[in-house]
Structures are given as C-alpha cells and as structure tokens.
Amino acid sequence: xxxxxxxxxxxxxxxxxxxxxxxxxxxxxxxxxxxxxxxxxxxxxxxxxxxxxxxxxxxxxxxxxxxxxxxxxxxxxxxxxxxxxxxxxxxxxxxxxxxxxxxxxxxxxxxxxxxxxxxxxxxxxxxxxxxxxxxxxxxxxxxxxxxxxxxxxxxxxxxxxxxxxxxxxxxxxxxxxxxxxxxxxxxxxxxxxxxxxxxxxxxxxxxxxxxxxxxxxxxxxxxxxxxxxxxxxxxxxxxxxxxxxxxxxx
Numbered sequence: 605x606x607x608x609x610x611x612x613x614x615x616x617x618x619x620x621x622x623x624x625x626x627x628x629x630x631x632x633x634x635x636x637x638x639x640x641x642x643x644x645x646x647x648x649x650x651x652x653x654x655x656x657x658x659x660x661x662x663x664x665x666x667x668x669x670x671x672x673x674x675x676x677x678x679x680x681x682x683x684x685x686x687x688x689x690x691x692x693x694x695x696x697x698x699x700x701x702x703x704x705x706x707x708x709x710x711x712x713x714x715x716x717x718x719x720x721x722x723x724x725x726x727x728x729x730x731x732x733x734x735x736x737x738x739x740x741x742x743x744x745x746x747x748x749x750x751x752x753x754x755x756x757x758x759x760x761x762x763x764x765x766x767x768x769x770x771x772x773x774x775x776x777x778x779x780x781x782x783x784x785x786x787x788x789x790x791x792x793x794x795x796x797x798x799x800x801x802x803x804x805x806x807x808x809x810x811x812x813x814x815x816x817x818x819x820x821x822x823x824x825x826x827x828x829x830x831x832x833x834x835x836x837x838x839x840x841x842x843x844x845x846x847x848x849x850x851x852x853x854x
Contacts, residue, residue: 611807613812614809614810614811614812615807615811617811617812617813618801618811621660621664621801621811624659624660624663624664625660626718628656628659628660628663629656629718629719630718632652632656633718633721635652636649636652636653636721636722637721639652640721640722640725640726640727641725643726643727646704646727647704649727650704650705650727653698653722654698654699654702656695656698657695657696657698657699658699660695661695661696661699661816664813665813665814666692666800666813666814666815666816667815667816668696668699668700668815668816668818669815669816669817669818670700670818670819670820671817671818671819671820672819672820672821672822673700673820675790675820675821675822675823676701676790676820677788677790677823679753680753680787681749681750681751681752681753681754681755681756681785681787682755682787682788682789682790682823683755683756683757683758683778683781683782683787683788683789683790684697684701684705684755684756684757684758684790684792685758685759685760685778685789685790685791685792685841685845686757686759686791686792686793686794686845687759687760687761687765687768687771687792687793687794687845687846687849688759688761688762688763688764688765688794689764689765689768689769689794689797689798690764690768690794690797690798690800690801690802690803691764691801691803692794692797692800692801692816693759693764693794693797694707696794696797696816696818697757697792700818700820701755703755704754705754705755705756705757706727706728706729706746706749706754706755706756706757707722707723707728707729707756707757708728708729708730708731708742708746708756708757708758708759709723709728709729709730709731710730710731710733710762710763711730711731711732711733711734711738713730714730729742729745729746729749729756730742733762739777743781746781746785747785750785750787755790758777758778758781760774760775760778760779760838760841760842761773761774761775762775764803765798765803766803766804768797768798768802768803769795769796769798769849769852769853770849771842771845771846771849774838774841774842776834776835776838778838779834779835779837779838779841780831780834782826782837783826783829783830783831783833783834783837784831786826786827786829787826788823788824788825788826789823789824789826789837789841790820790821790823790824791820791821791824791841791844791845792818792819792820792821792845793818793819793821793844793845793846793847793848793849794816794817794818795817795818795819795848795849795852796814796815796816796817796852797816798810799814800812800813800814800816819848821844821845824837824840824841824844
C-alpha cells in the first residue's frame with residue numbers, strides 16, 4: 605500500500621531530476637564542447653564535469669557520505685572498479701575523485717543526446733564489445749591512459765543493474781586488463797544509489813532525495829599475477845564489493 609502512496613512523489617522526483625539534468629547539461633554544453641575540442645583542455649573539462657556533478661547532487665538533494673576515502677592511492681595509475689546500481693554512480697565518481705580519471709563505456713553511449721560528447725570527443729573511452737578490433741583499440745587507449753598515470757574507471761557489470769542491490773555477472777575483461785598492465789584494482793561499493801534513483805523507468809522503481817553512501821575499499825594488487833589468475837582476482841574483487849551490500853540488505 606505504501607508503495608502506491610509514494611509513487612506520485614517518486615515520479616515527480618524523477619521528472620524534476622531529469623529536468624535538472626537536461627537543463628544544466630544544455631546550459632553547460634557550449635563550455636563542454638569547447639574544452640573537449642582539444643585534448644590539451646581535457647583536464648579543464650574534467651574540472652567542469654566535477655562542477656556539473658556538484659550541481660546535480662546539490663539541486664537533487666543528494667549529498668554523499670564516503671567511507672574509506674583514505675584508501676584512494678595518492679600516486680600512480682589504478683583501475684577503479686565499482687558496482688553499477690544507478691545512473692547516479694557516474695556523477696558520484698566525479699564528486700569523490702579529484703584526480704583526473706578516464707571513464708570506459710559501452711558503444712551505445714555514442715547515440716545518447718548531448719551526453720555522448722563526453723565519449724565521442726575522445727576524452728573517455730568507448731568499448732565496442734561486439735568487435736575484436738574495437739576492443740583492441742579500447743585496450744590500447746586504456747593502456748595509454750595508464751601509461752600517463754591516469755586512473756581508469758571500468759564497471760565490471762558493464763551496465764546499470766536492474767536487479768540492484770544484487771550484483772549481476774562481472775565481465776572478465778576488467779581483471780585481465782588490470783593483470784596485463786600490472787596495476788591495482790580499487791573496489792568501490794555504491795551501497796544505496798539504487799534506492800535514490802533506480803533503473804526501472806518513470807513509473808516504477810525507487811527515487812527521491814537522500815544521502816548516497818559509498819565505500820572505497822583497499823586496493824587489490826596485481827603485481828606478479830598472470831592471466832591465469834584473472835578468475836580468482838575477479839572473485840576476490842566481487843566479494844569485496846558485495847560485502848557492504850550483504851551487510852545492509854542481506
């Protein structure tokens with residue numbers, strides 16, 4: 605009964621948040637387009653994107669509570685490996701990490717209105733999983749960013765889970781790449797973003813203001829590991845990410 609009583613408020617919040625998202629992106633789009641037109645301006649574009657994320661969370665009533673922020677490596681490249689429970693995960697990452705990083709995303713993002721510029725500009729990396737050539741190009745780009753000392757964000761689930769807080773299947777590519785490049789994996793758990801903005805369309809799912817709770821775990825080292833260790837690395841990182849979810853939701 606309570607679910608039906610709250611539905612109008614959830615729908616209103618989703619419409620409100622979508623308007624804030626669209627209007628703020630439209631207003632800042634010329635700025636983003638200028639900064640993203642030249643790779644030398646990518647760091648400035650990154651700062652602008654962090655500001656945009658701040659606006660979204662401020663006007664959306666979505667403060668962030670981060671546990672384990674001291675676990676973020678001070679120097680060197682690493683792969684940030686979070687669960688993907690909501691579209692809020694992306695903006696949360698821009699709020700949490702102040703050091704310049706690069707996102708990886710699925711090829712379909714190139715078709716999203718306005719938002720695609722963050723990937724098609726070349727700053728972030730699109731991964732075409734259906735193409736070996738596309739996957740190889742993405743790997744070269746990721747290796748290049750790692751070589752420059754930049755963290756790279758890779759969602760092991762590949763897309764926003766419709767079953768959150770339950771984790772979906774992890775893709776092995778994240779862990780194979782981490783081992784090949786011998787860089788640590790930094791597990792991140794978004795505990796309740798799925799309760800704040802759930803991927804279930806306009807009329808279904810959770811939505812509303814609240815505190816986004818995030819746990820940053822200790823880095824998992826890959827030094828000395830080989831490709832045959834990819835499965836065990838994947839299982840280890842999955843258990844780490846899953847632990848706070850099980851503690852909260854069972």
